[in-house]
Amino acid sequence: MARWGDDDVWPVIRDTYFAQIPKPLRGFITGKLRKNLLTGMKTQGLGRLSAQERLERLEPDLQAITTRLWQGPFLFGDMPTAADASVAPMLAGLRATPGNGLAKMRIAGDRMLCRYIDHCQNMLDMPQVYDVTSTAVSEPLCA
Numbered sequence: 001m002a003r004w005g006d007d008d009v010w011p012v013i014r015d016t017y018f019a020q021i022p023k024p025l026r027g028f029i030t031g032k033l034r035k036n037l038l039t040g041m042k043t044q045g046l047g048r049l050s051a052q053e054r055l056e057r058l059e060p061d062l063q064a065i066t067t068r069l070w071q072g073p074f075l076f077g078d079m080p081t082a083a084d085a086s087v088a089p090m091l092a093g094l095r096a097t098p099g100n101g102l103a104k105m106r107i108a109g110d111r112m113l114c115r116y117i118d119h120c121q122n123m124l125d126m127p128q129v130y131d132v133t134s135t136a137v138s139e140p141l142c143a
Helices: 010-017 023-044 050-071 082-098 102-108 111-123
Strands: none
Touching: 010 023, 010 082, 050 102, 082 102, 082 111, 102 111
């Protein structure tokens, strides 16, 4: 939600994700896209929640992931599974979101989740995820 709904983050997302759209048209096209996306998020329900409420809904999932990681380097043992190939990129994307949103800061402040993300990126050949407002690789995003 922070990528599309946060007015401070949106210009970075717009100019990064949609750089191939000519600048004179970019604002018009992406403005309509953003409006439609935010309307859909409100209809779905997440768009009606505050950032704090969204974090509160995310927290049990982060706790469950962390609990599993106390038992091994990956969610279900010593080797990555399809679950890791799904979970780690989602966490990496949240951690790399521009700005200082609550979900980003929660994940970046959790050493275990950051180690997990970085370990999965190495083991699963995931691309390194950057904070588009920085030139640094994802690791410095962590506490």
